[in-house]
Amino acid sequence: MFAHIWSHFDYWAMIFLAMAGLFIVIARGNLIKKLVGLGIFQTSVYLLYLGPAKIVGGTAPIVDTAFKVYSNPLPHVLILTAIVVGVATLALGLALVVRIREAYGTIEEDEVLRRDAQPAGEEAPQ
Amino acid sequence: MSALAHLPALQVVLPLAAAPLAVLLRDRVAAFVLVLAATWAAFAISVLMWLQVGESGPISYALGSWAPPWGIEYRVDSLSSLLLMLVSGVAAVVLPYSRASIEREVRQDNHALFYAMFALCLTGLLGIAITGDAFNLFVFLEISSLSSYVLIALGRDRRALVASYQYLIMGTIGATFIVIGVGLLYLKTGTLNLADMGVRLQEMTSHRPVLAALAFLTVGISLKLALFPLHQWLPNAYAYAPSAVSAFLAATATKVSVYALLRFYFSVFGETAVFQRLPMEDFMLILALAGMFVASTVAIFQRDLKRLFAYSSVAQIGYIVLGISFDSVTGLTATIAHLVNHAVTKGGLFLLLGAVMAGMGGVTLARVHGLGRVMPLTAFGIVLCGLSLIGVPGTAGFVSKWYLILAALEKGQWWLVFLIVASSLLAVAYVWRFVEAAYFHAPRADLAAVREAPAGLAIPAWTLVGATLWFGFDTSVTVGSAARAAAMLLGAGTP
Numbered sequence: 110m111f112a113h114i115w116s117h118f119d120y121w122a123m124i125f126l127a128m129a130g131l132f133i134v135i136a137r138g139n140l141i142k143k144l145v146g147l148g149i150f151q152t153s154v155y156l157l158y159l160g161p162a163k164i165v166g167g168t169a170p171i172v173d174t175a176f177k178v179y180s181n182p183l184p185h186v187l188i189l190t191a192i193v194v195g196v197a198t199l200a201l202g203l204a205l206v207v208r209i210r211e212a213y214g215t216i217e218e219d220e221v222l223r224r225d226a227q228p229a230g231e232e233a234p235q
Numbered sequence: 236m237s238a239l240a241h242l243p244a245l246q247v248v249l250p251l252a253a254a255p256l257a258v259l260l261r262d263r264v265a266a267f268v269l270v271l272a273a274t275w276a277a278f279a280i281s282v283l284m285w286l287q288v289g290e291s292g293p294i295s296y297a298l299g300s301w302a303p304p305w306g307i308e309y310r311v312d313s314l315s316s317l318l319l320m321l322v323s324g325v326a327a328v329v330l331p332y333s334r335a336s337i338e339r340e341v342r343q344d345n346h347a348l349f350y351a352m353f354a355l356c357l358t359g360l361l362g363i364a365i366t367g368d369a370f371n372l373f374v375f376l377e378i379s380s381l382s383s384y385v386l387i388a389l390g391r392d393r394r395a396l397v398a399s400y401q402y403l404i405m406g407t408i409g410a411t412f413i414v415i416g417v418g419l420l421y422l423k424t425g426t427l428n429l430a431d432m433g434v435r436l437q438e439m440t441s442h443r444p445v446l447a448a449l450a451f452l453t454v455g456i457s458l459k460l461a462l463f464p465l466h467q468w469l470p471n472a473y474a475y476a477p478s479a480v481s482a483f484l485a486a487t488a489t490k491v492s493v494y495a496l497l498r499f500y501f502s503v504f505g506e507t508a509v510f511q512r513l514p515m516e517d518f519m520l521i522l523a524l525a526g527m528f529v530a531s532t533v534a535i536f537q538r539d540l541k542r543l544f545a546y547s548s549v550a551q552i553g554y555i556v557l558g559i560s561f562d563s564v565t566g567l568t569a570t571i572a573h574l575v576n577h578a579v580t581k582g583g584l585f586l587l588l589g590a591v592m593a594g595m596g597g598v599t600l601a602r603v604h605g606l607g608r609v610m611p612l613t614a615f616g617i618v619l620c621g622l623s624l625i626g627v628p629g630t631a632g633f634v635s636k637w638y639l640i641l642a643a644l645e646k647g648q649w650w651l652v653f654l655i656v657a658s659s660l661l662a663v664a665y666v667w668r669f670v671e672a673a674y675f676h677a678p679r680a681d682l683a684a685v686r687e688a689p690a691g692l693a694i695p696a697w698t699l700v701g702a703t704l705w706f707g708f709d710t711s712v713t714v715g716s717a718a719r720a721a722a723m724l725l726g727a728g729t730p
Contacts, residue, residue: 127415131408134404134408140400143404147404147407147408150408150411151407151411154411154414154415154418157415157418157419157422158418158421161422184421187370190370190374191373191414194374194377194381194410197377197381198377198381198403198407201381201384201385201403202400202403202404202407205384205388205396205399205400205403206400208388208396209393209396209397209400212393212396213393221397222397225394225397
């Protein structure tokens with residue numbers, strides 16, 4: 110049983126990171142901490158692709174009779190793309206937080222929502 | 236001839252190339268002309284491909300000449316060609332409108348960036364519809380999502396920033412769920428080509444990772460398509476975005492996500508795996524009905540018209556998903572027809588609301604008092620679109636609801652017919668809120684001198700309103716294509 114769990118430790122790491130990230134996104138009110146959680150959540154998925162792609166004793170896919178066992182490079186390439194997407198998302202999210210801070214003077218979600226609840230210069234209800 | 240063979244690639248590449256060029260040009264007129272040319276070319280290409288698919292069946296295009304399933308395949312069949320035409324058609328109408336609209340709503344030095352983002356968003360949406368590769372689909376999804384977060388954040392209200400941030404968080408969680416789903420499928424099948432994946436999955440549809448993949452994909456895509464109760468990002472995003480963006484996203488973004496859901500359910504997992512072995516029918520039926528009733532009820536109590544119609548969008552997504560839950564050709568025909576009909580209706584509606592915004596300075600119900608007197612044409616257009624949302628005969632909305640009711644009767648679920656009609660009554664209630672404000676109140680003293688919207692706003696808006704009426708009478712394009720696509724998805728007819 111323990112050996113079974115241990116042999117898949119990369120999956121357990123992935124599940125832990127994903128849940129930790131998602132928890133931070135949900136539980137934290139600070140807009141930057143939320144983005145950190147989101148980053149962890151996104152990063153955990155890289156493990157899901159990269160873990161199984163690693164073959165023990167495998168080399169890069171070189172066409173040569175000396176190498177029989179090699180790892181599939183495709184998951185790495187896919188994750189390279191996913192990393193770029195993750196970086197872009199994080200950069201855009203942080204840029205938005207900067208703008209929110211300029212407009213509201215705070216980066217706490219509760220505070221932002223509270224300031225919108227009684228906005229200045231809004232029309233009175235009919 | 237050689238250019239014709241590369242239409243599928245050009246469809247995506249033209250708007251993609253226009254985006255960085257628009258940024259480099261920096262001049263707002265030049266950027267507008269460039270992106271307009273790319274958008275209209277994309278629309279022309281999609282019409283050409285739609286005709287070609289109608290004549291000679293699906294088009295398969297090997298990107299970079301790498302043969303599928305190794306390379307990325309672009310696949311245009313009867314469903315994706317319809318979606319491509321819808322997305323690029325709406326973009327071709329909204330872009331000319333946006334020029335007059337963002338003059339008022341977006342800072343002038345951001346205009347070139349607006350057009351660049353618009354082109355990128357169009358690229359992503361077209362890419363989702365055309366690609367036959369699961370990971371490519373995720374990348375295009377993120378391209379369209381990231382650019383739409385920027386487009387929403389360009390809104391003048393500071394709440395646009397918060398709406399965009401919330402959409403970013405929700406959208407990224409959704410997209411990550413989709414990558415997890417795709418990853419699990421890739422681990423099981425060793426392929427990323429959707430068609431190839433579908434073939435290889437047939438022997439292992441009850442394996443646990445495959446079921447987990449189905450769950451992740453369902454939740455992820457449902458977040459993107461704003462299926463109740465995962466719709467929380469949508470109302471604020473539509474309400475505070477610039478008018479042209481609201482119209483474009485309302486008409487296309489959620490629809491393309493519905494397409495992705497259909498693609499995964501019917502082309503990859505297969506109809507039997509999703510609907511016959513799992514209780515997905517009941518599950519989707521309940522969520523669809525909840526969306527129809529809860530969102531429509533919430534819409535009745537909104538004070539801001541853009542928010543009101545954003546909630547109505549969530550309700551209409553309910554009708555679209557209801558059609559999927561029937562798992563029959565008639566049901567899917569209703570889904571796909573409503574996809575097009577609702578896109579055209581809601582697009583026209585948000586464009587008209589943008590014209591109201593330009594004239595009256597806002598779209599709260601209190602502000603549009605007497606709209607029927609000061610902007611009679613615009614008010615009349617909104618009422619026409621409202622009638623289509625309700626499903627009055629003679630409008631596009633009626634056609635798709637008719638097919639929904641047919642599908643319900645086919646299943647012998649007469650009580651559903653009753654519920655569909657009852658939820659339409661809720662739509663009557665929220666549309667009536669607008670009618671009451673626009674026609675039964677005097678305009679505010681300071682707004683009594685407002686005149687009809689300028690032609691730059693009115694012509695694109697009326698193009699979509701005209702399409703709403705046209706699709707209410709001539710259903711050969713909408714229902715005809717939808718029926719063919721539905722038959723293809725269920726494997727009952729020629730693709």
